[in-house]
Amino acid sequence: IMKINLFLSILYYITTEISPNCGKRLVVCLKNSKTNRRVWIVWISLSCAVVLAASTALAFYFLYLPKKYSQFVERYAAECGLDSDLVYAVIRCESGFDEDAMSRSGAIGLMQLLPETANYISRLAGKEHAPDLYDAESNIRTGVLYLVYLRQRFSTLSEILAAYNAGEGRVNAWLCDPRYSDNGETLTDIPFQETRQYVKRVKKFYNYYKFFYF
Numbered sequence: 651i652m653k654i655n656l657f658l659s660i661l662y663y664i665t666t667e668i669s670p671n672c673g674k675r676l677v678v679c680l681k682n683s684k685t686n687r688r689v690w691i692v693w694i695s696l697s698c699a700v701v702l703a704a705s706t707a708l709a710f711y712f713l714y715l716p717k718k719y720s721q722f723v724e725r726y727a728a729e730c731g732l733d734s735d736l737v738y739a740v741i742r743c744e745s746g747f748d749e750d751a752m753s754r755s756g757a758i759g760l761m762q763l764l765p766e767t768a769n770y771i772s773r774l775a776g777k778e779h780a781p782d783l784y785d786a787e788s789n790i791r792t793g794v795l796y797l798v799y800l801r802q803r804f805s806t807l808s809e810i811l812a813a814y815n816a817g818e819g820r821v822n823a824w825l826c827d828p829r830y831s832d833n834g835e836t837l838t839d840i841p842f843q844e845t846r847q848y849v850k851r852v853k854k855f856y857n858y859y860k861f862f863y864f
Contacts (some may be wrong), residue, residue, distance in 0.1 A: 671767045712798035715858055719746045719760065722787045726794040732801075737794060739759075740814070743848065743856045758783035761793030768792045771799060805835045811838065811852050816845040 717723070717738055727734035743750035743764035756837065757764050771779045777797050781788040800810045813821040819835070824830040830839045840846040 677686050703708075715742070715855070715862055716747055717859075717863070719749075719786050719790060722790040725796075726791045730794050730798045732794055732798055735863065736797070736807075736852075736856050737790070739852050739855035740793065740797070741790075743852045746821055750784060751791065759789035760786060761789055761796075763793055764790065765794065767796065771796045773798065807853065807856075808837055808840075808849055811849045812845050815848040816842055 662725050679752045693765075709768045713739075723734050723741075726732075737745050741747055741760050744757075747758050747760065751760070751762065752758050753762055755764070758768075763783055765780070765783065768783055768835065771792055772779075772781050772795075783789050783792070797810065797814065798815045804810050804813060804821065809821055809825070812824075820842075822835055824841065825834050830841060831837050840849065
């Protein structure tokens with residue numbers, strides 16, 4: 651009986667959190683229908699559905715939209731005036747939060763930075779030593795600085811992400827090509843399919859992070 655009461659108390663709390671009136675109405679209904687098994691079945695079924703939905707939501711948060719290394723992401727994004735959700739989205743698409751990841755092109759770590767790019771960005775930031783791209787903090791700090799660097803050179807998020815993936819030089823060349831840009835500032839098309847899909851994917855996860863973590 652104690653276990654049942656505890657279980658029902660937990661279910662009542664969850665149900666009330668979803669809808670304050672729902673839990674109260676169910677309790678009144680139970681008091682007035684103690685012998686009505688259908689009421690118990692409905693309440694337990696509804697509560698189990700709520701628990702399942704909550705568990706699914708938690709799984710979605712932690713598995714599909716993780717916020718690992720938040721101590722570094724939040725710190726350096728705030729210092730540089732960058733939206734941390736964008737940084738999470740880039741890491742999610744670049745490495746899946748694997749700090750030991752290495753691409754075929756030689757990009758390393760969480761934010762998949764090329765050593766030559768990382769060294770250049772570090773020198774611009776006044777760092778004397780090359781960053782250790784396998785170190786989570788160093789990789790995130792350099793990746794955030796690189797995003798800020800690109801933000802200073804391109805007008806919209808599409809160009810920033812395209813440059814992050816394909817390189818600053820290529821994006822500048824596309825902006826000068828009337829086939830891909832009407833005004834020399836924004837891209838109307840991205841000729842590389844990989845880069846085009848990359849921009850869409852990062853934007854998708856960026857919107858997911860902004861929507862689900864509020």
